[in-house]
Amino acid sequence: QKEVEQDPGPLSVPEGAIVSLNCTYSNSAFQYFMWYRQYSRKGPELLMYTYSSGNKEDGRFTAQVDKSSKYISLFIRDSQPSDSATYLCAEGKGAQKLVFGQGTRLTINP
Amino acid sequence: DVKVTQSSRYLVKRTGEKVFLECVQDMDHENMFWYRQDPGLGLRLIYFSYDVKMKEKGDIPEGYSVSREKKERFSLILESASTNQTSMYLCASSFPGGSLQPQHFGDGTRLSIL
Numbered sequence: 001q002k003e004v005e006q007d008p009g010p011l012s013v014p015e016g017a018i019v020s021l022n023c024t025y026s027n028s029a030f031q032y033f034m035w036y037r038q039y040s041r042k043g044p045e046l047l048m049y050t051y052s053s054g055n056k057e058d059g060r061f062t063a064q065v066d067k068s069s070k071y072i073s074l075f076i077r078d079s080q081p082s083d084s085a086t087y088l089c090a091e092g093k094g095a096q097k098l099v100f101g102q103g104t105r106l107t108i109n110p
Numbered sequence: 111d112v113k114v115t116q117s118s119r120y121l122v123k124r125t126g127e128k129v130f131l132e133c134v135q136d137m138d139h140e141n142m143f144w145y146r147q148d149p150g151l152g153l154r155l156i157y158f159s160y161d162v163k164m165k166e167k168g169d170i171p172e173g174y175s176v177s178r179e180k181k182e183r184f185s186l187i188l189e190s191a192s193t194n195q196t197s198m199y200l201c202a203s204s205f206p207g208g209s210l211q212p213q214h215f216g217d218g219t220r221l222s223i224l
Contacts, residue, residue, distance in 0.1 A: 008150060032210055043114070043200055043215030044153075051210075088152065097143075097168065098213065102152035 003027050006089055006101030015110050019076040023089035023101045026070065030091040030099075033065050035074045038086045038103065047087075048074065079108045113137070114216035116201050122222045129188040131219050133201030142184035143202040143213060144168075144176060153200065159184055160206065191223045 006023045013019055021035075032051045036044035048063040050056045056063045062075040072091075076083055089101040117132035135142065143158040145168075155168030157176040165176050173195060177185040184203075188195055198220050202213040 006152070034212060036215075041217070043202075043217045045215065046212045049212055092210070097155055097158065100153040102150060 003099045004089060004091055004101045007104055008102050010105040010107060012107045012109060013079060015079060015081060015108055017079050017108075019074075019079050019083070019106060019108075021074040021076075021087050021089075021104050021106070023072050023091075024070055025072070025091050025099075027091070027093070027099075028067075028070065029093045030070075032092040032098075033063070033072050034090040034092075034098070035061075035063055036088040036090060036100075038088060040085075044088055081108045081110050084108050114201055114203055114214050116199075116216040116219050118219050119217065120220050120222075122224060123188075123191050124224055125190075125192055127188075127191045127223075129191050129221070129223075131186040131188075131199055131201075131221070133184045133186070133203075133216060134182050135184075135201075135203040135214070136182065137203065137214070138181065139203035139214075140181070140206045141204045141211070141213075142178065143204075144174075144184065144186045145200045145202065146170070146197040147200055147218070148197050156186065193223050195221065196223045197221060 035048040037047045038044040053067045060077045064073040086103045088103040090098045092098045114135045144156045145153040159178040175187045201216045204211040204213045
């Protein structure tokens with residue numbers, strides 16, 4: 001079993017829809033949770049970062065962590081075509097390296 | 111803004127060649143990383159370095175080596191390239207603190223081994 005599981009999609013939604021992206025993880029020692037966004041032909045860039053259960057908002061983006069279920073989510077409100085990208089979750093613990101999910105490819109259709 | 115620069119965007123090499131991928135960062139980060147990214151497999155860590163001349167194996171180090179002679183530069187070496195090393199290679203850097211610190215990525219080198 002992979003430490004981090006993420007549905008690779010692809011996921012295609014109309015502009016303005018609420019998007020939900022999800023990851024599950026198996027290692028209960030993970031303490032840090034990140035979402036990276038990767039545009040085509042570019043490197044991943046950090047989008048959201050949290051280390052506690054609950055919700056964290058940044059504009060149209062909300063990161064949600066449920067440590068009891070080992071489940072993390074990224075919600076995008078009022079989705080825009082410019083949100084079309086691959087979204088990668090990443091988890092880490094202490095001094096150890098990050099573990100990345102496979103990435104979900106998202107397309108927002110105008 | 112952090113800038114991580116990878117020397118080539120696209121590279122085509124032949125099997126058996128020794129291949130060098132170069133990465134430079136300008137933020138004085140101690141940590142540097144090399145990943146490969148393949149469809150369905152996500153990012154897999156090849157090697158990382160937490161200081162000059164220091165290196166640690168990641169999850170898939172076989173067939174690769176690295177060099178870090180200067181803090182800002184981290185090189186990935188394919189000793190004898192094989193077709194299964196055709197992939198997107200991503201370099202990243204961060205401050206120390208393990209997974210507490212976010213990693214900053216370059217735009218990748220798409221390597222094809224023929």
